[in-house]
Structures are given as C-alpha cells and as structure tokens.
Amino acid sequence: MAVIGVIGTGVMGRGIxxxxxxxxxxxxxxxxxxxAVAEAARFVAGMIDRQVAKGTIDAMAGESVKGRIIPCTALADLAGCEVVIEAIVERLDVKQQVFGELEALVGAECILASNTSSLxxxxxxxxCAHPERVAGLHFFNPVPLMKLAEIIPGVMTAPIVTDRLKALVEGAxxxxxxxxxxxxxxVNHAGRALYTEGLRVVEEGVTDHVGVDRIVREGLGFRMGPFELLDLTGLDVSGHVMQSIYDQFLQDPRYRPSALIPPRIAAGLYGRKTGRGFYAYxxxxKQEPxxxxxxxxxxxxWLGEGVDIEAVTALVTNAGFTLVERPDDPTDPALLLALWGEDLTSAAVRLGLDPTRCVAIDPITDFERRRTLMTSPVTRHAIVDAAHxxxxxxxxKVSVISDSPGFVAQRVLAMIVNTGCEIAQRGIASPDDIDAAVRIGLGYPMGPLALGDRIGAARVLAILESLQRVTGDPRYRPSLWLRRRALLGLWLGQQAV
Known part of the structure; x- marks a missing residue:
C-alpha cells in the first residue's frame, strides 16, 4: 500500500x-x-456506497475503502506521502508554486505528478530543485471508468519515476x-485528426456537419462524429486546444485549426452546455434534421472501375434497374465508379468518361449501414437521383456529397492513421501505446496504426498523396513512418529493426 496525496477536489481529483x-x-x-475537501470526501464516499448498493463490492470492503480516504486541512499533512498528484487549475505559475511548496515538505523519494492535460x-x-522526480500523470474523466492514464516524463524526469508511476497505475x-x-x-495529439479533417471537409463544401457525422458514425462505426464530439466537449475548450497544439507544433499544417470555430465561440455557441453548438439541444x-x-x-x-459487381448487381436486379455493358450505350446510362483517394472529376477525365453521367460510391464504408454517393460539379440531377x-x-441510408478526393470517410481515416504514424515517427509513444491510448481514451473502433494496417498502408499513402496533389495542401503530407512502411510492405505497428 502506498500513501498518495491528491491536491484538488474537482472532478478529476475526486476520481483519482x-x-x-x-x-x-x-x-x-x-x-x-x-x-471543498469535506465535500469531495463525501462525494467519493457516496460513489462507494452506490457500488455497495449495486452489489459491485460488499459492505465491508466499501467501509475499508472509505476509511482509507483522509481529508487534510493543510499542505503539510501530505508530508508523509510517497506520491503526490496535483489536479488543480491549468495555470503554469500556480502549479509551479504548489510543487515548490511541496518540495520543502515531502521526503526525497516522493514523486510529484501533475494531472495537466495541456502544460x-x-x-x-x-x-523545482529536483525536477528529476516530477512527471505527468494524466487521467481521463470519469477516472474510475476511463481505464487509461498517460505517464509523461519531462526532460529531466528520472526513469525510476516513470517505472513507479506505471506500476501504480497498472496496479489500479x-x-x-x-x-x-x-x-x-x-491522446489529445492523436484526437486532432478527426476534428480538423471533419471541419476541413465542411469548409470545402463537400457536405455539412450533419453529413460528416452520419458518415463517421454509421459508415465507419465511430461512437460519435467530430461535430457531435465538439459539442460535447465544448467549442470553447476544443477550440483553445486546437489552437494551442497548432501553435506548440510551430504551426505545422497538419494541426491547422478551422475558421469555422471562432465565430461560433464569439456567438456563445459552445455546444451542449449552452444549448446550442453545431446542433441545437x-x-x-440533440436536434438532428x-x-x-x-x-x-x-x-x-453501367458499373465501372472498383465497383463491387456482385453487391451492386444484386441491387440493380432487385430494384428493377437495367444494367448495361458499355459506358457509351445508347440508353445514356449512369456511370457508377468506386474510387480510392481520387475525386470524381479527375477519375472521369482519366478514364475518358462523360462527367455529366458519372457518380461514385465510397468502397471503404460499411455497405450495410450507410453508403456514400459522390457527384462531380456537372453530374446531372437525373443521374444523381437514379444512383441514389x-x-x-x-x-x-445514403449520403450524397460533392466532389472530394477520398470522399469523407477515406479522408478522415487517412488523417487519423497519418497522425498516429507521425506520433510514432517522432518517438512520442510506442506503437502499442498509441493504439491502446486511442482505442481506450478516444473510444475509436481501432487504434490508428491497426486501422492503417486494416486498410493497407499503401492504400492510405495513396489517399494522402492524392489529397496533397489535388488540394496542394501540405497538411496531407504523409508521415515518413507511413511512407517507408508502405514501400517496404511492413505493418504500421512494426518497430524498426
């Protein structure tokens, strides 16, 4: 048993x-x-009592847990702690002051950990006089249920500190x-891709925020789309984090925030907590059209390049449509393609097809839950209606979107994978930790590297290269981790030899 001090009685402190x-x-x-200390102790005791009432733990164990929680009235009461975890306001000067005061009180072996999410x-x-014993220990809300913690060694942190914190977290x-x-x-680094790419898709007029969320949620199996998540976390909070990470990475285009966010923040449309964000509540x-x-x-x-012939032919037969063998058939057929990373305009020109009759379906989304139909700027309405x-x-369900290299789903997935690859390339975390953190902390169906391996590294690389070529935007430049493993035929989760 360790003696652990917790400074801060907010949601995170109580959970810890x-x-x-x-x-x-x-x-x-x-x-x-x-x-605040007394109220926090009562709150935690109440949470334990609820578990006893539900039968999750027995009454004796519940009383034992409550007996191990000691409210303190002075910072000096933490003098005998082996670990002290700070979970106070996100202000650097305040945290520095608290850690400075703690150093004069605790023993030489005591670890000082911060639950900061951004500093x-x-x-x-x-x-601190001894920065080697300071580390980050970042939990996620609600702490008892979100079974993940980030351990962040600073430049001066001793390896033993990281090891002790890891053992402490895993023991819990x-x-x-x-x-x-x-x-x-x-986690916050990896989560940038879903937000920023969803916003970028809307900025380009490919579809609206509702369309993006439906494709991500139903077509890709995510719990929530990016705009639902922005409304949940609060645009004021998420907007600040996006700008902060962009600035801290010296304005790397991969992390560029969106111009769609500041006007909504200025108008007080923060999301659920204000009753309106991208959606009204x-x-x-949530009110959804x-x-x-x-x-x-x-x-x-006419079924062209990339189309799942068997699946679509079954639809044609069952719906009573006529299937023709040639794009130049005199019946003037709708020309259905399935594309990877390419916009429909480029594909029509490359294949020498009439762009007014071309439509494309995204092969990456769940064909049984939601299908995405993409049009060119000149596709005739009658063709779109027929394909729909x-x-x-x-x-x-079918989502109809405007022309975009990579549709919506491919773009979002490719950027999630690329961000995970860049985290690995920078040595910020190991491949295993990257996938575990994203899966647990963000609730994605898979971690970014595993997701990339499922799609295929070469295919993800091709999607990004197409996006960069068509848009000219350096935000889509592929990570070297992705490029090299795609060329060598390696798994994205595979470490270098």
Missing amino acids: VQLFAQAGHELRLYDTSPE LISAIASK GHRAVTAADQPGFL PDGQ AEAGVPAAKHPI ALLASDGT
Whole structure:
C-alpha cells in the first residue's frame, strides 16, 4: 500500500482519489478550501456506497475503502506521502508554486505528478530543485471508468519515476501508456485528426456537419462524429486546444485549426452546455434534421472501375434497374465508379468518361449501414437521383456529397492513421501505446496504426498523396513512418529493426 496525496477536489481529483482508494492505497486529499475537501470526501464516499448498493463490492470492503480516504486541512499533512498528484487549475505559475511548496515538505523519494492535460511537464518542473522526480500523470474523466492514464516524463524526469508511476497505475487496473513531453501528449495529439479533417471537409463544401457525422458514425462505426464530439466537449475548450497544439507544433499544417470555430465561440455557441453548438439541444436533446427523401427515379446503370459487381448487381436486379455493358450505350446510362483517394472529376477525365453521367460510391464504408454517393460539379440531377434510388433501394441510408478526393470517410481515416504514424515517427509513444491510448481514451473502433494496417498502408499513402496533389495542401503530407512502411510492405505497428 502506498500513501498518495491528491491536491484538488474537482472532478478529476475526486476520481483519482476513488481509483487509488479502491486499489488499496491510503489517500490524503487536500485543497485550499476545507469545505471543498469535506465535500469531495463525501462525494467519493457516496460513489462507494452506490457500488455497495449495486452489489459491485460488499459492505465491508466499501467501509475499508472509505476509511482509507483522509481529508487534510493543510499542505503539510501530505508530508508523509510517497506520491503526490496535483489536479488543480491549468495555470503554469500556480502549479509551479504548489510543487515548490511541496518540495520543502515531502521526503526525497516522493514523486510529484501533475494531472495537466495541456502544460509541458518540463515547464512545471523547471522551478523545482529536483525536477528529476516530477512527471505527468494524466487521467481521463470519469477516472474510475476511463481505464487509461498517460505517464509523461519531462526532460529531466528520472526513469525510476516513470517505472513507479506505471506500476501504480497498472496496479489500479488501468492501462498505463508513456508519452513524451510534447504538445497534447498522446491522446489529445492523436484526437486532432478527426476534428480538423471533419471541419476541413465542411469548409470545402463537400457536405455539412450533419453529413460528416452520419458518415463517421454509421459508415465507419465511430461512437460519435467530430461535430457531435465538439459539442460535447465544448467549442470553447476544443477550440483553445486546437489552437494551442497548432501553435506548440510551430504551426505545422497538419494541426491547422478551422475558421469555422471562432465565430461560433464569439456567438456563445459552445455546444451542449449552452444549448446550442453545431446542433441545437432543446431540453438537452440533440436536434438532428431528418434524412433527405429517396428519389423515385430509374435509369440504366453501367458499373465501372472498383465497383463491387456482385453487391451492386444484386441491387440493380432487385430494384428493377437495367444494367448495361458499355459506358457509351445508347440508353445514356449512369456511370457508377468506386474510387480510392481520387475525386470524381479527375477519375472521369482519366478514364475518358462523360462527367455529366458519372457518380461514385465510397468502397471503404460499411455497405450495410450507410453508403456514400459522390457527384462531380456537372453530374446531372437525373443521374444523381437514379444512383441514389438504386443505392437506397434495399433500405440502406445514403449520403450524397460533392466532389472530394477520398470522399469523407477515406479522408478522415487517412488523417487519423497519418497522425498516429507521425506520433510514432517522432518517438512520442510506442506503437502499442498509441493504439491502446486511442482505442481506450478516444473510444475509436481501432487504434490508428491497426486501422492503417486494416486498410493497407499503401492504400492510405495513396489517399494522402492524392489529397496533397489535388488540394496542394501540405497538411496531407504523409508521415515518413507511413511512407517507408508502405514501400517496404511492413505493418504500421512494426518497430524498426
């Protein structure tokens, strides 16, 4: 059993106390307000009582857990701690002051850890006489349920400190991942791609925020789309984090924030907490527009490059459409393609097809849950309506989007994978830790490197190269980790020899 001090009685501090008290440690809880300390102790005790009532733990064990939580009225009460975890306001000067005061109280072997989510650990430790014992220990809310913690050694942190914190976290049943002292650490860094690429898609007029969220949620199997997540976390908070990480990475285009965010922040549209963000929340419930109706249209269909012939032919047959063998058939057929990384305009020109009759389907999304139909700037309405009617003929939902290299889903996935690859290339975290942190901390279906391996590294590389070529935007430049492994036929999760 360790004696652990926790400074700060907010949501994170309370969660950390509960986690380690339940793991068998003695917890000393301190805040500058004695009333806040007492309230926090009562709150944690109440959470333990709820578990007893549910039968998760027995009454005797619950009383033992509560008995290990010791409210403190002075910072000096933490003098005997082996680890002190700070979970206070995100201000560098305040954290530096607290750590300076702690150094005069605790023993030489005591670890000083910060639950900061945005400040550099090396900066926090810079005012300490012994920066080698300072590290980051970043949990996620709610702490007892989000079974992940980032351990962040600063430039001066001793390796033994990282090892001791890892053992402490794993002993409490959480996955410990180690991240370098870089902007966003691991989870917040990896999460930039979903947000920024979703925003970029809307900026380009490919589809609206509702369209992006539906494709990501239903077509890719994510729990929430990027705009739902922005509304949940708050645009004021997420907007600040996006700008901060962009600036801290010296304005690397990969992390460029969106011009769509500042006007909404200025208008006070922060999301759920203000009743309106990208969505409106009357009575706390998200208001989402109804799906567009399915057109009652038919037209001859020609199946071209990349199309799953068996699946689409079954739709054609069951819906009573006519399938033709040549794009120049006199019936003037709709020309259906399936593209990887390419926009429909480029594909039509490359293949010598009539762009007014071309439409494309995204082969990467879940064909049974949601299909994405892409049009060129000149695709005729009758062609779009017919293709929409065909793809929706078995009751599957269809999203119709404007021309875009990589549709929506491919773009989002490619950027998630590329960001994970860049984290690995920079040595910020190991491949295993990257995938575990993203899967647990962000709730993605898979980690970015595993996701890239599932799609195929060469295919992800091709999508990014197409995006960079068509848009001219350096944000799409492939990570060297991705490029080299794609060329060598290696797994993205594979370390260098």
